[in-house]
Structure formats: C-alpha cells, structure tokens
Amino acid sequence: MKNRILALLLLISFTAFGQVDRSAPPKPGPAPQIRIADYESFTLDNGLKVFVVTNSKLPTVAFNLIIDSDPVLEKDLAGYVGMTGRLLRTGTKTRTKEQIDQEVDKIGGTLGTSSSSVFSSSLKKHMNKLLELMSDVVINAEFRDAEVEKARKQILSNLISSKDEPDEIAERVRRKLFYGEGHPYAEFETEASVKKITRQDCEKYYQTYFKPNISYLSIVGDITLDEAKKAAQRYFGDWKKGEVPKHTYKQPKAPLLTKVAIVDRDNAVQTSINIGHPVEISLSSPDVINARVMNTILGGGAFRLFENLREKRGFTYGAYSQLAPNQLTGYFAASADVRNEVTDSAVTEFLYEMKRIRTEPVGENELQKAKNYITGSFAISMESPQTVASFAVNTAKYNLPRDFYSNYLVKVNSLTADDIRDAANKYVLPEKSYIILVGKAEDIASKVKKFSSLKIEYYDDFANPVDPNAKAVPEGVSAASVISKYIESIGGKEKLMNVKDRKTTMSASVQGFDVTAVLLQKAPNKMLQRISVGGMEQVMLFDGKNGVNKSPMGEEVLEGENLEQMAFEADMLAITKLDELGIKATLTGVEKIDDKDAYKIEFVLPSGGKFHHYYEKESGLKLREQRTLSTPQGTFTQTTNFSDYREVNGMKYPYKLVQSVVGMNIEMTVSNIEINTGLGDDLFK
Template sequence: MKLRLIYLMLFALIGTTAVAQVDRTEAPEPAEPKEINIAKPYTFELKNGLKVYVVENHKLPRVAFSLSLDRDPILEGDKAGYVSFAGQLMMRGTESRTKAQLDEEIDFIGANLSAFSTGMFGSSLTKHKDKLLDLMTDVLYNPAFPEEELEKLKKQTLSGLAASKDDPNSIASDVRGVLNYSLDHPYGEFTTEESVENITLEDCKKYYQTYFKPNIAYLAIVGDITPKEAKKLIKSKFSSWEANEVPSFEYETPKAPEETYVALVDREASVQSVINVTYPVELEIGDADVIKARVLNQILGGGFSSRLMQNLREDKAYTYGARSSLSSDELIGNFTASASVRNEVTDSAITEFMAELIKIKEEGVTQKELDAAKASIIGSFARSLESPQTVASFAINTAKYNLPEDYYTNYLKNVNAVTLEDVKAMAQKYIKPGHANILVVGKGADIAASLGKFGEVKYFDRYGVQYDPNDRVKIPEGITAQNIIDKYVEAIGGKEALEGVINIKTVYEASVQGQKLTLTSVKNNKASKQAITMMGMNFMSTVYDGSDVKITQQGQNVPVGEEDKKDLPIDAQVTPELNYDKLGVTIELAGAQNINGKTAYGVKVTMPSGKTSTQYFDAESGLKVKSVVTNEGPNGQSMTSTTEIKSYKEVDGIKVPEKMNINQGFPMTAELKSAEVNADLDEDTFKIK
C-alpha cells in the first residue's frame, strides 16, 4: 500500500512539474526540416543515346526500372486516343508471347510490368531482375499489336465513353481543357466515340515505331543493385535498341481570357452544379516560383484545412469538398478551383470562390496558415520517398528539365524558406479572378439567370463548342407534346400493329465493373415482371400481377410505397404511349436538345404518383432517343437516371431498343439478346410467390 502511495505521489509531482514547464496554450515551434538524403544517382549513357540513372537502395531485395520518353505532346486530331492505345497495346502480346503467356510469366516471378505511351515500368525481387528485363525488353522490342486486342480496347473505351458521356465531372474535365487550351492544343483535345472509331492498328504501330527510341529515353533504376551490376545488365539488354530521329512540335501558348466570363454547359438532368474556376498559367517545371506557388495553393485549396474547404464546406455547407490546384508544366500550367454544389446555391458558391481569390491576392496569408501549409507539404514529400517510382522520377526529372542536382535534396529547405511576402507575390502573379473561365455544368433552367453577375454567360455543349441557346434548337410552331407522341407511335410500328401486341419479352445483357448482368422484362398490358440476374443468381426482381406487387433485392423484400403503386399499371403496358390519357398520365412540351448532333424534342411525362421524367424524341425519325428520370433518393437527395437509346431493332413489325447506355448511379451499356412478341407465356409468369 505504501509503495502504491509513493508511486501516486511521484506521478503527481512529475505531472505538476510538466505543467509548470510547458505552456500548452501555444503550439510548439516547428523543428528545422532535416536535409533529405536522396542518394546521388550513378549515371551513364549507351552509344544509342539511352541515358541511365542508378540509385542504390539495399534496404529491401527489390529493384525497379522506370523508362521515360522525352517527347513533345502530340496533337491527335480526329484520332484522339490512338497515342494511349499504342502504349496499352504493347502489353497485349509480343511476337513470341501471347498476352496470357506474358501475364503468366510476370505473375510467376511476382513482378509488376506495365507499358504506356511515354514509357514503361517494371519491378521485381532482385533475384528475378534478369527475367524481368527479358520480359520488359521483349515488350519494348517486339510488340505484336494484335488486331483483336485493338478491337477489345476500342470496345472497352467506347463503353467507358458511353458511361461518362453524361457524367457532369467528365463533362467538366473535357470542357475545361477546351476553354483553357483550345481544341488545337494537345492539352485541349479529348477522346470521343468518333475519334475511337477512326483509330487503326497502323496509327498505333506508327506511333510506337516513331517514338520508342533510345535517344529520347531515360532509364532510372532504383533498388537493390550496384552501379557495376546495373551497367553490365543494361548494356546487355538495351544496346541493341536502335536510335532514330524523333519529330518535335511547337504550339501557340494559351492565354487566360481578357475578362472573366461564365461558360455554362446546360445539363438538364443535373441536381447539382459542377463549378470550375480555371485558366492557364505560364509556370514551367523547375521554375523558382514552383515551390512558393505550391505553398500558396496549399493554403487556398490544397487540403481539408484550406480556405476554400473551410469556407464552402465547413462554414457555408455548400459542398462536401472545395479544392484548388496550381500546376506547373513543360508547355503550359493551369489553375483550377472546383466544387460540386446544390443547384440553389450555385451563384452563392461562385461568389465565395471569387471572394477567396480576391482576398488571398489582395491581403495575403497569416503566419499560422503559412506554417501549417509548410508542415503539410513537408510531410507529404517525406512520405512520397517510400515509393521507388518517386525516387526514379526525381532522377529523370532532374535530367529531363535541367534542374539543379540538389533540387530535390534541398526541397524541404526551400519549402521552409518561403515567406509571407513570397506567398503574397505568388498570389498577385498567379491568382487572376478578373481573367478566369468560370465553368458551370448544371441545369440551365435553374441557374442561368443568376450567373450573369459574374460576367457574360456563354453556352457550350458537352464537347466545348459554343452555341447560342436562342438559335440552336427551336420547336416549330404547331408542334405539341401529343404530336410528338403520335409520331413516336408511328415510328415504332404504328397504332394498329402496337394494339395487336398482347405481350412482349425482352432480354438484355450488360456489364458493370466487369460483372455481366442479364436484364429480363415481360409485359402483357395488365401485369409485368422484371429481373436482373448476375452469374445466374437473382440480384433484383419486380413482379406485378395486376393488383399486387413484390420487389426483392438479393433475397430481401423491398417495401413499396402507396404512391409508387399508382404507376404500376402504366409500367405493365407494352406501349404506354398509346393510352397516356386513359392511364392518368399527363404530358407537356419540355423544350428541345441537341442529342448526338441531331435535334430532339422533349416531352415532360407526369405519372399518377406525381413522379416526372423527360423523354426526348428525334425530330426527324420520331424515335425516342433519351429518357431522364429524377427520383427522391436517400436522405431527401434527388437521384437522376439517364437512358440513351443508341439503336432499334425490328421484331415482328415493331421496333424495340437494341442498344442502350444506362446510368443509374453506375454506368452500363445494355445490348438486346432476344425479343419475343406475343410469346406463349407460362401461366405462372406473373404469379407472386
């Protein structure tokens, strides 16, 4: 007992002493950053021009090889995407190994190997380095470029483009590039469905044959290897690589706009606005301003404690996240501040963005903000050194961009040396609230009227092409919602033929994140059944027998609200458009849109439950081309699903959708596998069990 009391007295004494010695109301002064010990690479050059950098690190028995091509950015034009395809195809098989064999040999030694349009990367245990380089050089020297692999790559890319075509963040990314750089600049163009279709195998082969040359290549080797071993190994594996002249290009330097304006991409289905305040900046890699500019951006919008995040998220609750970036580049950098916000606060959010830009430009920052930003950057930099790719990139960048040899060794010292005056000077030089593209992807009907206060409002389509909303798409006099529906009925087979359809069964196949889905639908004008199966298992099903309904999801019953039940008789119709008036469905004109280069008329459809959708019909053919449905989601949030019908197929005299791009929170492309009209259905088809 006495011993316990002694311990308690000692702890109390120690605690009292500690409190007396430390002022806990003040944060401790940050320690001076230590010099980062990045080993100086051993360098040599082969006769073919390949420049090699070896960084020894024997902590782990692993070695990594990073090959980088120093070529100018390429303007791909109407074949945008072929450069990326060329790099990806290199890993799809060689003259002596199929893709499967190549993958198997890489896996067998536990290695990583990848190729891309500007180089290659491989890593393995040290004992497998010879085998790794055998595989790496086989890919480098002997890519087979199989035609069937190009077709697979095209199909995968087209599927991804179809899914992202209506994604607001993808739209913002593409249009931002056009605004900042223009379509005549490599940084402004982007891959489209049309450009993918234009790509040939010869395009990819020609790129590889032109640019994969040792005289523009850098090879960084990092890990458990000595310079002597590396030199012997590289000479034996890469000396036969033949050099050749590589073309170079020059491009006009993009400029920030003369005055700030609003670029609105009108996305009718949006319940949120994606905001980008953006413009190009002339800031080259290795410039003396780069580190100071990074500190500036860290304070403005580089992390959770940044001004933009604290203002728009924590204070105003406009968004989950608001960030900014200020990047350097060999050609042209850019500044972008971005967030996704609710429609009703779009203008308020932009007001706060612009206020923060003006404030940091005119007033500078505080010492507390500066210290916190430095600490964050220093920590991030130190953690990045754990990756061999990072160390390799340091070696290559130093040579590629003619950086001082101690650029990365002194990086933390240079970060710590940034002053309040430096940050303010960077803000005044690179923050340009009066010369910005304010890009907004959102619902024009809800937000356009409030955006004029920030500058002229200009309309752009999904591809970054400017248009006049008053002239672009007009609905001729005399066109009504009923006219449009009648034309659609005629286009898919005619009233008489459709009225003769007793039932219809369709089966579609789709793929979501590599998983194949089967979507089956059966309707007979009184009852309906829909099922989604995955790998033979029932994922979700809905059965309506004409009076009652049962929905199951992964074996669990899903409750159905009384309001939702009101719409079931309409969903059971083979062609509900034939009898909208009798079914209690109301329709009205909803403007027009340009969809895939063609005019489409919109019809707003209101169901008995009060739920609405907008259906778009091709003005020329009358066929339905798009459907946009907005439903109430969890926590009162709105959820929008979009279906774009790409083609139709005629079945027994009526047309049914053949290929559809569907986005219901996750994108997929559904293709028709079978369709039966007036099928001999089992009597238990619509039975609720």
C-alpha cells in the same frame, strides 16, 4: 426496368462510400529531417539516360522507361496516341499478347505500358527474363488488327460510360476554353475520332517517337551500378536512336475578362463548378514551390475552400483547387459540385477566397500548417524508392538544380506570407478566369450572369458552342405527332397491342461485379424485375395495382410518384393511352443526343412527378430517358440511353441500355427478348 436497373447498384455504391474515412486529418507534427537517398546515372551510346537507385531491403527490381516526346496534335484522330500505349502490351514480332501474359505471370512480375512509358517489376532472380520481355515490347512492338479492334471496343465502352458525367463534361469544356483550338491539350477522344483510328496510325506514332535518345530509364531495387550497366546495355543497347520531331505551340493566356460558360443539363439537380485559367508554370519555374504552398492554403485537403464551402456553409462535400505545373503550359482550377439553388453563392465564395489569398497576408499558424502538411506528404513519399528515381529523372528532364529535391523542404519552410501573396497574385486570377458550370441553365443562368460583363457562353457536352435559343420546334410538330412517329418506328400500334407478354434478359459488368437482370411484363399492366449482383438480389413487383421493392436494405411499398412511375413502366401500351392514365405530354424543344437531333418530351404524372423522353427527329426511335430519383441518400438525376434497336416478332427493341446516376455508369446488353410465351399470373404475386 430501364428506370430502376441501378437501384441495387446504388446500394453497392453507397455501401462503399460509407466505408471511406472522411474525418478530419490528424494535427500535423513537427517537420521531420529527411535525407534523400543518392542515385547514380550513366548514358548508353544510343542516348538512353539511365538512373539507378540501389535499395537492398527486398530482393526485387523495378524498371520504368519514360519517353520524353512533345505532345502532338491528333486532330480528327484524337485518341490514337493513347491507343498506341495500350497496344504496346498486346504483341511483339515474336510474341502474342497471350504469350507475354503467360511469361510475365510465370515469374510473378508486372509489365505495363502507356503512350509515354513502360514499367516492369519482379523478383531480382527473374530480372533477366523481365528485361527480355520489357525490351521486346519497347523495341519490337507489333500491332495486330485484332488487338486494335479490341482496344477500340474498350475505349468506346469507357467513353460511353463516362460521356454524360458532369465532371467529364466540365473537363472537356475546361480544356477547350483554357487551351483553344490548335493546342494538343484542348483535344479529347470522341466516339467519332476513335472509330477513325487505324493500325497504321498507331504504328507510325510508335516508329516515330519511341527512341532511346529522348528516353529515361530508372532502375530501382536490389541491384548494383555495375549490374545495372550490364543489364541496360544487354537489353537496350541495340535500340536504334533516331531523329524525333519537336513541336511548339502558342502559350495559352488567361481571358482578359472573366467569362461564364454553361453546359445545360436540364434535368440536373446539381451544378458542377470549375473556375480557373491557364498559367505559365513548370517544375523548373523558380517559384514553383512557393506556388504549391500557396495552392495548399487555398484549396488543399482541409484548407480555405474546403473550410468555407463545406464546413462553414454546407454547399458541398468538398471544394478544392489545383495548380498544375507543366513544361508546355500549366493551369489553375478550383472546383466543387453544389446544389443548383446555391450555385451563384458558391461561385461568390470561390471568387472571394481567390481574391483574399491575393490581398490578405496569410496568418503564421495557417502558413505553418501548410508547411507541415507538405513536409508530411513529402516524407511519406520518400518511403518509396521509386520516388527517388522519379526525382532523378525529373532533375534531368526539367534541367533542375542537382539539389532541388534535397533542399525542397528547406525552401518550403523558409517561405513567408509575402512569398505566398506574390505567388497568388501571379497564378490565381479571379478577374481573368473561366467560370464553367455544368447544370440546369434555367435555374442558374440568371443568377450567374453577374460574374461577367460579357454574355454567357453556352456549350454542348463536347465543348461545341451552342445557341441556347436555337432549340425551336418545327411548325406543326407536337408531342402527339412525335409519340405517334415513335410508335410507328417500333412497329406500329397494331403490332404493339398484339404483345401480350414479354421477357427480357440482360447482363452487364460493373465495378468488378457481374450483373444479370430479367424483366417480365404481362398485359395489361403487370411487371416483375429481378436484378442479381454480387450475391445480392433485388426484386421489383407491380401486380397491376400495388408495387413493392425488395432489396437487401429491406422491403419498400411504393406510393405516390414512385408507384405511378412503376405503373407506367409496367403497362406496355402506356405510351398509347396517356390521356386515359392522366399523364400530360408536352414537347419542350429539340436537343442534340450523340450528334442526333432529338425531340424532348416532358411527361407529367397525376401526382405532379416529371420525367423526360428524347426521340430521334429522323427515325422516331427513343434515344434517351431522364428522371429524378429521390433516395435516402439525396436526389439524383438518372439518364438512360438506348441504342442498337433490333427487330423481334415485327417490333423493334433496344439491345443496349446505358445508364448513368451518381457518377456510376452501367452498360446493359440485352441477350434475349421473348414475346407471347404465356407468362402466368402467379409470377406477379
């Protein structure tokens, strides 16, 4: 059950994946002539800056409020700023969340909040009601303990679902390395930090930073300037201005020498590569447009990195780069996911392309292709009136020239190969980069050490430095002793042997689908599992000798390693008779699982197939299982985490199972476990 619960969900995932159009984009046409609609602006007495874009094509209006505060250090409360944004929508001094929802639904409107913005929209005829609700949320927000706990639960659930994803791990390490301790961009939410957040923390942030004198309000739609002035004054004129703290931080710098950082995922078959460094670039930088065109050529949709690593060499499904301007500090990063065996080759090609764009002039055709690509994207964005409003806000927020956007394409089309090379030499630093690799260290470390004269640095999943040699097993501890302690921790061998049959019922919600699963097991080694999701059902059956997997994709008779794995899962006493089953168990080390020391045991099936279990050093309970899945779509690592152990008939069972595979996560919650109910043999035929 625990190793196969995602099989049907993989079907959903790959079905959706197959519907994505991954064909090459059409050839770009000539750059169109674009006229940007004008906007008007005014400022209320409390300092709120308002920008109005009139568009009467539809009888609708939209309002977007931006709070322009400096990032703050959240320290051991990382996540409280984001939680504040969630809570804004959950109640005011006069309305509960339910009342807000009902009133917004009644007018067919939208109302969304974040830690730095509030957005709303509706038909023009409902504008006053919409603004009444929006201003109430902005000015009179009230944080309730019950809503804080709901938000906390949602955030923790998201963290649990994503914390083992290689891309998320790489992002955490990237932020810590790029920005360093003491910088707000180096912070990220953890389960520990979210659990510490209080209602008072969120209230204090709201009361300190939600002020009109650092805010911008854009109004877009079927509205005149006069109407906008009256509405802004009526609903936001009484919003009290106040002094807002300013924060400054040390500008992060690229490393003096390239550094290689590895997060060891010892069961991974792929490596997540992220190569980059911080850069000092903002929207107000004089060469920001040059830099964007340069990065498009290097790592845009179907440009150099994509062409080299995917089309030419087949290392990955996609390789891209990003040059992100930011008023505090920007960054450059290039990334891809590749097979372990080509990790060093892929890094070589990344660095080659990063060096090439700095040294070789860009060809005329390639430069024009990038210009046309950006011009087309710009033209499409102009179809939305909200784009014009964002241009107006950005012009004021970043102190840009009034004609910055109206001359944007003129600037793009005037760039030369020398401009591109100059931007590359300033913002792309292949010899002063962090090479961050999330993958199997055993397979990749020896091959990638050539990229730096410095020693490879190792980090855990949450960007904490680790010693790769500090995983020694204490003297006297063996696989047998760890397994023995596990058996005792769940109730003991005698009680385990008294379990003649077991029925486990579980449920979850994933990608909008309700998932239900029922697992039946009967001694000595029979198993039936039914998973229902989105109107589809998967049945996995082991009758003690033969195994079959039935799904909407057809019926598969299990053989070899897959059959051995199912037989192991079906036998509730398998862990007590490994020698009899021909399974070898080896204690390979000690690793951290959610800040807990865990013994890692490698199991080898008679066919040679391997899987791993992790047992908590202190309690003996099993915390994690890992195995490799071989499917028609490729080979993937599947991880299952176990927690919330509860006692049933004197035995302990996990009531929460969190699985991760191919970037998809699912949290299964056990609702019921029934022991020795007399399951009949006919159920397993």
